[in-house]
Amino acid sequence: MTEEKKDFFVSDISLSYQYTAGNATTRFLNKVAEGKLVAQKCPKCSAVYVPPRGSCPRCGIATEEELELPDTGAVESFTIVHIPIPGNPIVPPYVSAMIRLDGADISFLHLIQEIDLAEIRIGMRVQAVWKDKSEWGTTLENIKWFKPTGEDDVDPLVFKFKE
């Protein structure tokens, strides 16, 4: 039998990790599992972070003080996605938006649904639509999406970061 010659071989590159969110984000996620959005405040510049990462990146200090925020806010920015992303179960077109919760100084990415796509705009007031309580876990996916509240828009200048 002649030995088969190979010019190449396939080498898999994969590693698995036990990801940890951080002490501060862990506290946030445990509250999310109870249906609460608990932000953290910088003791120096008073900026309010949600989701909190445990530090104020402007001041470089820990954000220990916690405060519960409502599940209402406004659209700080958005994009309408028309192209399907492999593995993503959401059917286009849909709205991905940066949501600024009332009382927060940063926004986070989430979906907006129950909306006419032509209506979406910066400053639009929105509220969270939660999954059934039985499905809650330690994830922001407890919120299915945000939907418009019909209230008057906020002035986009409120999104300017506090000095």
Place this chain on the structure above:
Amino acid sequence: MKDIYILAYAQNPIVADAKAANEVELIMPVVHQVFEQTGFTQNDIGFTCSGSCDYLQGAAFAFVEGLSAIQTNPPIKESHVEMDAAWALYESILKIRMGDAETALIYGFGKSSPGDLPFVSTLQTDPYYMSPLWPDKISLAALQAQLLMNKGVLTKKDMFKALTQSISNAKNNPNALVTAVPSEDDYLSADYLSSPLSAFDCAPISDGASAMIIGTEEAVAKLGQPKIKISGVHHSIESSNFGARDLSTSESIIGLGKKISLKSVKLDFAELHTQFTYEIPFIRGLLDLGNLDINLSGGPLAGNVMMAAGLDSIGKSYELLKNSDFHNGLAHASSGPCLQQNMLVHLEKIND
């Protein structure tokens, strides 16, 4: 050329598993400590540089997140090396020598517990010819250790001696992770992870962070503390192709010893970035260190935070000089498998 001094150094307690704490939460305490030691704030820092490895976190650009531990408003001059923070120190030294800064903050951090470190390290080898073969960090070290034993450069007894001395010295470092000295029987009868290395021969998986502040003569003069000067610093690297290296010696380390003029200095101690027991007698021989005290802090065998342990060698040398009658210390940092890249730092206490 401006003289550069170490002004402050801090190290987190080294732990085997920092659990939920993320890198930012590990970095913040040490950065705050070096500010406390100097009375500085971020506004007094001319240049900030960090050392870390994104593969440890398993996320691209993970080092950017680390910056959340630093005050960045108003904006700062900042850089990062995908290496041990000893090389972040080196970049900071260059920055100060260029006249671009008077002071620098350096920090290094590593959380190794979330992944399989020996294989995570593989991804730092050459990506075309080496990492697809998945040689793990311990096996590569074992290759060099076995070669050195075969050539009669060192013995298992030498390795045991290096281990017991290091771990006994770990009592000098309140942040050390390993402090239990094994018996010779336990050591010699331990199963090999990769012949001739057992778990005793390998630095422990560790999580932590360290930080340092350096500055010019003007900066150190204001502090009213012993002046610890970086009198010499050099680094050099060998090929990433193991086949092109003679693993039974180290051109890099021997060359650095000459560059840093070790022969003309009466050293009091050396802190070596030795992640495996065999590396201690190996480097002792290469640099002709005789009976010099090595790793009085316990060194990496007592706690080895990836991407910070090299900076720790320099930081622990600084602490030793500052708190004792010693005048001259040698610190070593390394990077890459089988001591591929090395840095030597000569630290000197300057009497006014």
